[in-house]
Amino acid sequence: MTNRADIDTASTPSLAGPPTMVRAAVSMPDTTTTIRHLDTSAAVGAVGWLEVESSAVCGTDVGLYGAGLDSPTVLGHHVVGTVVSVDRTQSAAWDVRPGDRVALEEYLPCMQQDCPACRIGDHRMCPQTDLFVGKRRVGLVPANDGSGLHGGNAEYMQLSANSLVYRLPAELDADLAAWTQPFANALDWTVDAGGAEEGSTVVIIGPGYHGISAVAAARAVGAARIVVIGVPESAGRLEIAESLGAVPVINDNDDLAELILRATGGEGADVLLDTVGLGGQAVAAARVLRKRGRLVIGGLGSTPVCELDLKSLVRGANTIVGVRGRSPDAVTRSIELLAGGRSGLEIVPSVDIGLDEVDDMLGRMATGQGPVSPHVVIRPQLRRPNTQKRGTLS
Ligand SMILES: [Zn+2]
Numbered sequence: 001m002t003n004r005a006d007i008d009t010a011s012t013p014s015l016a017g018p019p020t021m022v023r024a025a026v027s028m029p030d031t032t033t034t035i036r037h038l039d040t041s042a043a044v045g046a047v048g049w050l051e052v053e054s055s056a057v058c059g060t061d062v063g064l065y066g067a068g069l070d071s072p073t074v075l076g077h078h079v080v081g082t083v084v085s086v087d088r089t090q091s092a093a094w095d096v097r098p099g100d101r102v103a104l105e106e107y108l109p110c111m112q113q114d115c116p117a118c119r120i121g122d123h124r125m126c127p128q129t130d131l132f133v134g135k136r137r138v139g140l141v142p143a144n145d146g147s148g149l150h151g152g153n154a155e156y157m158q159l160s161a162n163s164l165v166y167r168l169p170a171e172l173d174a175d176l177a178a179w180t181q182p183f184a185n186a187l188d189w190t191v192d193a194g195g196a197e198e199g200s201t202v203v204i205i206g207p208g209y210h211g212i213s214a215v216a217a218a219r220a221v222g223a224a225r226i227v228v229i230g231v232p233e234s235a236g237r238l239e240i241a242e243s244l245g246a247v248p249v250i251n252d253n254d255d256l257a258e259l260i261l262r263a264t265g266g267e268g269a270d271v272l273l274d275t276v277g278l279g280g281q282a283v284a285a286a287r288v289l290r291k292r293g294r295l296v297i298g299g300l301g302s303t304p305v306c307e308l309d310l311k312s313l314v315r316g317a318n319t320i321v322g323v324r325g326r327s328p329d330a331v332t333r334s335i336e337l338l339a340g341g342r343s344g345l346e347i348v349p350s351v352d353i354g355l356d357e358v359d360d361m362l363g364r365m366a367t368g369q370g371p372v373s374p375h376v377v378i379r380p381q382l383r384r385p386n387t388q389k390r391g392t393l394s
């Protein structure tokens with residue numbers, strides 16, 4: 001087999017680079033989104049360009065948007081696309097050539113040897129890419145920075161030397177490819193941090209984007225019992241979780257621990273994953289963890305300070321762990337499982353929208369009026385149906 005890094009990229013066919021002006025959905029601090037044409041020639045530090053295939057909407061985008069962005073920004077950090085140009089150095093470093101389909105991580109880390117995180121490839125812990133410190137992330141760099149094309153909600157986005165690029169199989173279904181990042185998060189949280197394995201009982205709080213991904217992650221490692229807990233308003237999403245093999249449980253202001261005991265035949269959970277930030281309620285429910293069980297906290301919620309039953313923690317040899325993002329290894333496993341048809345996520349409806357619909361969709365999602373399926377995917381090459389039809393109508 002030829003090692004791709006040995007190929008002289010200059011002698012291989014290369015696609016045209018990006019057009020000078022590209023359409024982008026620019027999200028504003030006043031919680032509106034407008035379509036602008038941004039200039040790729042204004043790019044600073046671009047080592048290549050990606051034609052965006054999909055940019056899946058994540059709860060983090062919706063939260064930041066709803067709270068009011070600091071400045072106009074092209075959002076979108078769960079990005080899949082095709083490399084249309086890449087310089088020779090990065091082509092070799094990433095083992096990627098024009099025409100390759102890739103997924104990105106959102107981190108734009110410092111990559112310095114004196115950074116304890118970057119030195120060991122733990123990019124999510126680099127201060128430069130921290131969501132609350134450096135903020136150098138795909139989908140978070142302001143639109144007035146160079147080309148402004150730093151997020152997935154645009155026809156093209158620039159690649160920088162510190163972009164984290166993963167090659168995707170060309171034949172991977174487009175709906176499944178858009179799951180690469182949230183499914184990687186779910187593998188990191190449920191399996192790596194939570195310790196889910198064959199035979200485990202996994203209880204997931206929240207049937208949203210990451211909750212549904214976590215069901216798939218638990219299923220992929222052979223969990224014996226998967227329970228998903230949601231509020232009455234999320235009944236539609238609980239149905240999706242059920243179709244993936246989870247037991248749906250509605251939490252209508254009930255005692256969470258009691259609900260878990262009832263749903264697990266009194267046995268409790270090996271893994272309790274809070275994807276919504278129930279905070280103190282989730283910590284209180286840690287008393288129904290099984291021996292060596294783990295509570296995995298994926299959000300702060302409204303009670304960042306709470307009481308903890310130390311007696312049950314020690315007796316159960318339990319672990320409580322907070323999680324953020326994912327490891328590079330989790331991305332690789334996500335891609336392998338998706339490509340191998342072993343995620344089960346193909347049954348989750350994909351809500352595909354074009355750039356023109358981003359304003360309406362983000363507005364709806366920020367006010368809790370999003371679609372039933374949590375898998376909302378912006379496809380920048382997609383035009384509104386009425387725009388598409390215009391040319392074919394007689
Ligand atoms: Zn995200």
Ligand SMILES: [Zn+2]
Pocket residue numbers: 109110111112115117118126127128
């Ligand atoms: Zn760093």
